[in-house]
Amino acid sequence: MAVSIWWVRRDLRLSDNPALHAACAHGAVVPVFILDPGADGSRYHRDAEARRAFLYGGLQALDADLRRRGSRLIVRRGRPLDALRRLAAETGASALFAEEDFSPYARRRDAAVQRALPLTLTGGVAVRRPAEVQKAGGGPYTVFTPFSRAWRALRPPTEGDLLPAPAHLPSPPTELDSLPIPAPPARPALFPPGEAEARRRLERFVSDRIFAYGEGRNQLDAEGTSALSPYFRFGMLSARTAVVAALKAGRSAGSAYARQSADAWLSELIWREFYLHILYHFPDVLKTAFQPGLRRIPWRDAPDELEAWKAGRTGYPVVDAAMRQLAETGWMHNRARMIVASFLVKDLLIDWRQGEQHFMDRLVDGDPAANNGGWQWTAGTGTDAAPYFRIFNPVLQSAKFDPQGRFIRRFVPELARVPDRFIHAPWTMSPLEQRACGCVIGQDYPAPIVDREVVKARTLAAYKQSKAGHDAP
């Protein structure tokens, strides 16, 4: 019987997995995950602790799922090409299958393997492959709305397209060595890893919260989002499964608002596709601004302010709550990501790449494509980005999306007793009021590290300078 290798990288699931499906069609399957020290050295693949823990837990869950089907996960370490060569020789495998990934590192790695071994790359990470969503005259879209239109114009995936998990996986013929799956460091179980958990979360979301997503997704203090990003990051849930569920929810919606809400969530999934494709077509976005005119902004070198931002000590409650949420949980609400990103880039005038790197170091769902896309969007330097003069006011954002300050109080305990009317801007309390609620500014909680009115002018000037230098070099 023919043997093939299913090389697991970031699609840790058995359901709707094209690479696994292709491997099964070929014969007996050897599932392998390779611990790749080369990826650890890459700025964008170096795994944050939270991400590493989630990945290792996910490998354990995948192994358990495989064992229930008469198989197991083989774990190896080293350069992928070397490890795969050895494994192919040990098993007599005549084909390898893996999901295509889009980051420069992944593409280099896979191209090197393909030069030496019969590796077939399949879909799986995104619903559409880059070649499927192109402008009429050829070439990639760089603006979201037309991309989204073209994406939606393609035949929508249906229930019948979803590949079932194989009921039984024929074991490889020989006994194979495997490293133990590394133990995940103990962490709060905010995101229990595994395919079953991902599916449960999706089902819960599309039966209820998706219909209020229009507003719910923006509320910092409530669970209005799907909280599925880590599961998408490691493919414990296929994007295609999510799209099918979103479309189905849209059809069953009981009101126009519910239907629009379901569609808004689908739109978020399309944003994910958009940035995956952008990274594929424009790998340099990981190094430099997509917009040539915004490549020479005079960023400030302000290590103390950067550290204050990272630690959640900027004196702006919503910013600090969000940064502490990231530090404590490895995850941050999307609205909060925009607020803290705008603050770092537009208020502190610190290079967006510093923020991008910090997010990659901390986020359990950190993905080069989406993370870079988000940062360049906020910085106004990216494809279809926010205008450079759009600067979030953290006080207004906070009042709008955390009206009672519940999000703030959860993560910034020193503000717990500040009255509602001051919670978004506690420095406006009189000294008497500060003492009354046990929160003296500058002592119990920092004074704002910058005056927003002053820095806005500074940022607009810096962006204009970059543009001017580009227009007339």
Place this chain on the structure above:
DNA sequence: TGAAATGTTGGGGCG
């Protein structure tokens, strides 16, 4: 998937 300043409109109070 801004914010703030400025402009416009229209209802209601009031002399």
Place this chain on the structure above:
DNA sequence: ACGCCCCAACATTTC
């Protein structure tokens, strides 16, 4: 009844 002012609500413009 009418004009005037105030101002909230909304629209437009600018960064």
